[in-house]
Amino acid sequence: MLAKRIIPCLDVDHGRVKKGVNFVHLTDVGDPVAIAAAYEKQGADELVFLDITATNEKRPAIVDTIEKVASQVFMPLTVGGGIHSVADMQRLLKAGADKVAVNSAAVRDPSLISEGAEKFGAQCIVLAIDSKWDAEKQRYTVFVNGGREATDLDVIEWAKQGVKAGAGELMVTSMDKDGTRSGFDIPLYQALTAAVNVPIIASGGCGKIGDFNDIFNQTAVDAALAASVFHFGEFTIPDVKAALKKDGVTVR
Amino acid sequence: MIAIIDYDTGNTRNVKKAMDFLAIPNTLSADPDVISSADGLILPGVGAFGKAVEALKVRGLIPVIQQAAKQGMPILGICLGMQLLFDRSFEFGETAGLGLIPGEVVAIPENLGVKVPHMGWDQNQVTRVDPIANGFDQQSTYFVHSYYVKTRAQYILAESDYGVKIPSIVRHQNVIGMQFHPEKSGRIGLNGLAAFKELVLNGNYSRN
Numbered sequence: 001m002l003a004k005r006i007i008p009c010l011d012v013d014h015g016r017v018k019k020g021v022n023f024v025h026l027t028d029v030g031d032p033v034a035i036a037a038a039y040e041k042q043g044a045d046e047l048v049f050l051d052i053t054a055t056n057e058k059r060p061a062i063v064d065t066i067e068k069v070a071s072q073v074f075m076p077l078t079v080g081g082g083i084h085s086v087a088d089m090q091r092l093l094k095a096g097a098d099k100v101a102v103n104s105a106a107v108r109d110p111s112l113i114s115e116g117a118e119k120f121g122a123q124c125i126v127l128a129i130d131s132k133w134d135a136e137k138q139r140y141t142v143f144v145n146g147g148r149e150a151t152d153l154d155v156i157e158w159a160k161q162g163v164k165a166g167a168g169e170l171m172v173t174s175m176d177k178d179g180t181r182s183g184f185d186i187p188l189y190q191a192l193t194a195a196v197n198v199p200i201i202a203s204g205g206c207g208k209i210g211d212f213n214d215i216f217n218q219t220a221v222d223a224a225l226a227a228s229v230f231h232f233g234e235f236t237i238p239d240v241k242a243a244l245k246k247d248g249v250t251v252r
Numbered sequence: 253m254i255a256i257i258d259y260d261t262g263n264t265r266n267v268k269k270a271m272d273f274l275a276i277p278n279t280l281s282a283d284p285d286v287i288s289s290a291d292g293l294i295l296p297g298v299g300a301f302g303k304a305v306e307a308l309k310v311r312g313l314i315p316v317i318q319q320a321a322k323q324g325m326p327i328l329g330i331c332l333g334m335q336l337l338f339d340r341s342f343e344f345g346e347t348a349g350l351g352l353i354p355g356e357v358v359a360i361p362e363n364l365g366v367k368v369p370h371m372g373w374d375q376n377q378v379t380r381v382d383p384i385a386n387g388f389d390q391q392s393t394y395f396v397h398s399y400y401v402k403t404r405a406q407y408i409l410a411e412s413d414y415g416v417k418i419p420s421i422v423r424h425q426n427v428i429g430m431q432f433h434p435e436k437s438g439r440i441g442l443n444g445l446a447a448f449k450e451l452v453l454n455g456n457y458s459r460n
Contacts, residue, residue: 001414002414003373003392005372005373070269074435074438121299123371198367199367199372
C-alpha cells in the first residue's frame, strides 16, 4: 500500500529558501541544497520548490537550484512558480525535477496542462491551485499570481477540468488557512477528494503535529505539505510520522 | 566503466547524477562501440514501451544490448527500462521487448480500487535472497508506473503489493531490473545502484 507523503515546501527566491506568511513577508531560512539534504535525512517523502516571486515578476525558473539539489538529493522533486510553457517544463525536468506544478499560467491557458501531459506524461504535471472560500457565493474561488488576484473559477470545477486535461496530481493551498496555524482545511479536501481521482496534496494551515493526523484521518488526500513548522524545527518529520503510525496511517 | 544508455528518455540524467554521487565511473552514451565495450549497462526509461523500443531501434541499440547480455555483461533496467528487458508488452498494442528475461508487461488492473499510475513510496518484500535485493525487505522505494511485469517466481527477487503483486526487483543471471526508481529512492535506492556496481566489479564478466 502506498505511503501517505509528508512534503516540506521550500519557497525559493534568488536561489535562497524563504517562507512568506500569507505570501507577503519573507524570512531568509537558507541554502536549498543543505535544507533539501537535511529533509532527505529526516525522511521527507518529496520536496516541493516554489519560485515564489517568479509568476509576479516573470523571472525565469530556478533551473540552477534544481540542478544542484538533484545532484545531491535523491528523492522526488516538484517545482512550481513561473512555469509558462512546455519549454519551461522541459528545462526543469531536464535539470532533475520529477514533476512540474503549473498555476496561474494554466488558468490563462489550460492547454498548457494537456500539452505538458502529452509530452512528459500525466505523472509529471501537477496542477497547483490557490483556493479561497467565497462566503457570498458559497464556493471556493481560484486565485492566481501568488494569491493576489481572484478569478471567476470555482476550485472544484477547475480541479475537475485540470484532471480532464491531464494533470496527474493536484496541489491545493487553502489561502483561508495558510499562515493561520489552525490546521488544514478539512472541508476543502473532502470536497476535492470526492470530485477527482488523482493524488491530492493538502497545503496551508499546519501548526501542530495533530493537524497531520486530522487531514489523513478525515480526508482521502495522499500527501500533506508544510513549510515553516519544519523550517523552524518546531517539530520534525519523524515526529509527524510517529504520530501518524500510531493512528494506523501508512507512512514510510 | 558503466554505460548509461542515452536514448532520449526522461530519467537518464538523474540516474547519472546518482552514479556520480556514488563516485561510480559512468558515461552517458548511445554509441554502440561504447556500449559493447562497457563493463556494465544501465537502461533507464520513462514513458511508453513502444516509443522506447522505437528510440532504441533508431539508434541501432537492440542487437547491441542483446549481444552484451548474451556475453554476460551485467545489465540493470530501471522502471520502463526494466520492462523493456522482457519478451513483450501490451501497452498500446503488442510490442516486442528485448527478450532477456522471460515474461510480459501488462496493465495494472483499474478495478482493484487502487489509483493508476502506481505513484509514490511503496514497500518491497524480498522473495529471494540475492545481493542485489539485499536490504530492500520491508523498505519503501519510489514507484511511478501504470504497467507491470508478469514473470515466473524464479526471476523475482522482490515484490510490492498493490492489489496485484508487482515484481519490484527481478533478475535472470546477469540481467537485473528495478521497477522503482533507485535514483529517486533515497539511501536505499542508492544502495541498490551500489550493489549493481559490486556485481559489475566482482562478477566474472569480462569483455575479453
